Amino acid sequence: GKSTLTAKIASMYETWAPNGAAVVRFCGATPASSSLHQLLNGICAHACILYGSHVSIAAKEICKICKDLPGVLGKVQYDRPLLLVIDNADMLLSDDTALTWIPASLPEYVKIILTVKKDEKLHNQLKNLLNNDNCFLSLPDMSPDDLTTIFTDHLESVGRRVSPEQLTVVGEALSKHPSPLFAQVLAHNAAKWKSSSSPDETKPGQNLDSELAALFNHLEAIAGKKFVEFSLGILLASRHGLTDGEMIELLSCNDDLLQQHSDDGSKIMPSLIWMLLRHHLRIFISESNQSGRLALFWTRTTVKEFVLKRYLSVPKPVHQTLYDYFSGKSFASNPNVSAQLMFNSNVNNKCKLNELPYQMIKSTDNVSLFLENYVWDFSWITSKLIGSGIYDVLADVDIGLKSAPNDADLGKFSQFLFDSMYALWCDGAQLPCQLIYRLRPQSSDIVANYPKLGKLYEHAFSTYPKPILVPVTVTLTDVANDPDTDSKNAEINKIFRVDGNPSHMMTVSQNTGNLIVWNIFEEKPVRTMTGLRQPRDIKLIDDNRGVVLCNRELKIYNIDTGVFEMKLKGMMNQNMPFYGLHDADHVVALSRNRMYVNIMNVNTGDLVSTFKVGEDRFLNSLLVSGNGERVVCGDEVQKPFPLLVWDLTSRKLVYDLRINNHEFLTRMAAITSNGHYVVSVVQEVDDPS
Secondary structure (H helix, E strand, O other): HHHHHHHHHHHHHHHHOOOOOOEEOOOOOHHHHHOOHHHHHHHHHHHHHHHHOOHHHHHOOOHHHHHHHHHHHHHOOOOEEEEEEEEOOHHHOOOOOOEEEEEEOOOOOOEEEEEEEEEHHHHHHHHHHOOOOOHOOOOOOOOOHHHHHHHHHHHHHHOOOHHHHHHHHHHHHHHHOOOOHHHHHHHHOOOOOOOOOOOOOOOOOHHHHHHHHHHHHHHHHHOOOHHHHHHHHHHOOOOOOOHHHHHHHHOOOHHHHHHHOOOOOOOOOHHHHHHHHHHHHOEEEEEEEEEEEEEEOEEEEOHHHHHHHOOOOOOOOHHHHHHHHHHOOOHHHHHOOOOOOOEEEEEEEEHHHHHHHHHHHHHHHHHHHHHHHHHHOOOHHHHHHHHHHHHHHHHHHHHHHHHHOHHHHHHHHHHHHHHHHHHHHOOHHHHHHHHHHHHHHHHHHHHHOHHHHHHHHHHHHHHOOOOOOOOOOOOOHHHHHOOOOOOOOOOOEEEEEOOOOEEEEEEEEEEOEEEEEEEOOEEEEEEHHHEOOOEEEEEOOOOEEEEEEEOOOOEEEEEOOOEEEOOOOOOOOOOOOOOEEEEEEEEEEEEEOEEEEEEOOOOOEEEEEEEEOOOOOOOOOOOOOOOOOOEEEEEEOEEEEEEEEEEOOOOEEEEOOOEEOOEEEEEEEOOOOOOOOOOOOOOOOHHHH
């Protein structure tokens, strides 16, 4: 089928494009691919990491991801082509806005494969979008021989076979229904045929539904209709599947099943029957990592839909059973069942965080109680952000908005979550900081007009008075859409710590020529130096003075008074303007031609010493230890690239470090403060990547 083809394409792509990258998603296979928002987020984040864009692009609303994703795909180059494959795309991409990220013509080195059902809504939308029949390939029906092979292989796997006469009848049925799934279900049913069975007993069904009905009739005869209905019903009603252990615990809570299958009330029989049922359904039910555990899920959508119609026609009681289980009510009446604590070994119970809100709204339709417990409860929201993630919280908020679209509190809270999405995506524990600093400028309005959101704000403000990480944007207005913000003037190129002064930081902006010292607790600039020529970097000599890299020149400024003191001699290399401090009186810098390391006096501006590695050797990095005694450089001429270490006190080379068949990539390296250790990425010389 389509999924098999998708998996084969993904596995063979490396042979077609050895340096290429493949981004593959199977819609509905995991929680991360079970909603449009998370699907697009995962694809966009994956592409951002591969092609050098910041992953914050992916942490946005669906419409913004759709708008920005084509720009990310536009960065794909010939040296690393991209293949994007989305299987079963019509499950999530049938929404009218879901295809806006797909350009009518793709970038040269990007290919996209979507598998969809023929003549369904998404198929027709793609036809209108692309307007090119060459972009579509229909998957042909399997040949009768291939279908017969699937049938016989399945029978052989369980140690069975059919007579030649029966195989002829099977072949005729397969030619009428050329589907691999039909062949598998028919083989499963044929496994109980006997050579002496009458033609009526071995007559295949008229279609897939009739074969599935025969399969589940057989299972009901083995395990009992109530058992099959209850066990498959709760599996279908779960949000992200159930583990075998959870299934057995739920079965042990059903007194009717215990009495039916155990004369002495033993809980062992239901668990054994479940394992027998699992064995019969092994081609339709598999295990995958769902919410951090190996949970069961349906591998065939068609079978899942059939079972849904057959066994979950009245879903509310089943959802109530799951709610009681995950809330811990079942544990209260049955000590052998898991207590479903919020934390297991200091780790959030992600399954409980995801299942409880879903099961409550499905079992009661009580939206106000749902919102009170799972949207406006500060402790719950914080736990869910940390333990499950921002997208699951947004899904709960979306449930509330669908039931109460005019709820102003919910609308405002949804806006807040979208504006804070990247921070909360990185770490859900940032919720208090985001609440305080985004809502504080309008806190009186929030408390007066949005009372529930106001309570969250007040709780955060009273509980977390000194947050560490604070958002740059302190209101609910996004920076890019704020009419009072000049994005060009607001650009900050680099942020610098001030050693020994945790309350202040410095920023530089090349566009505006500004160097600003900030009080991070008061959120105010305390020093602003303007008119600098493209400031790019700064190294503090002491509490007041610093060496500022202005374009290609090193200049000494008094940061406290804002006064320019002097310019150091020489020009820096345009692309590698590396420098550091030797001591309070000297700066170490890479020369313009990258063949020398220079030492300059910061009091006179003069060049006091120069040392050279050797003829025709060009340095590509410069790391200075915190104590100023060691400097480490990379050499891009020698093969493989070595690591050069100088003693600045004696002004001479002390080590020329090399590793056989490896070269140092010193653009990804660091040195300790005492100069005793250097950490550097190395690459095998023969490694083509």
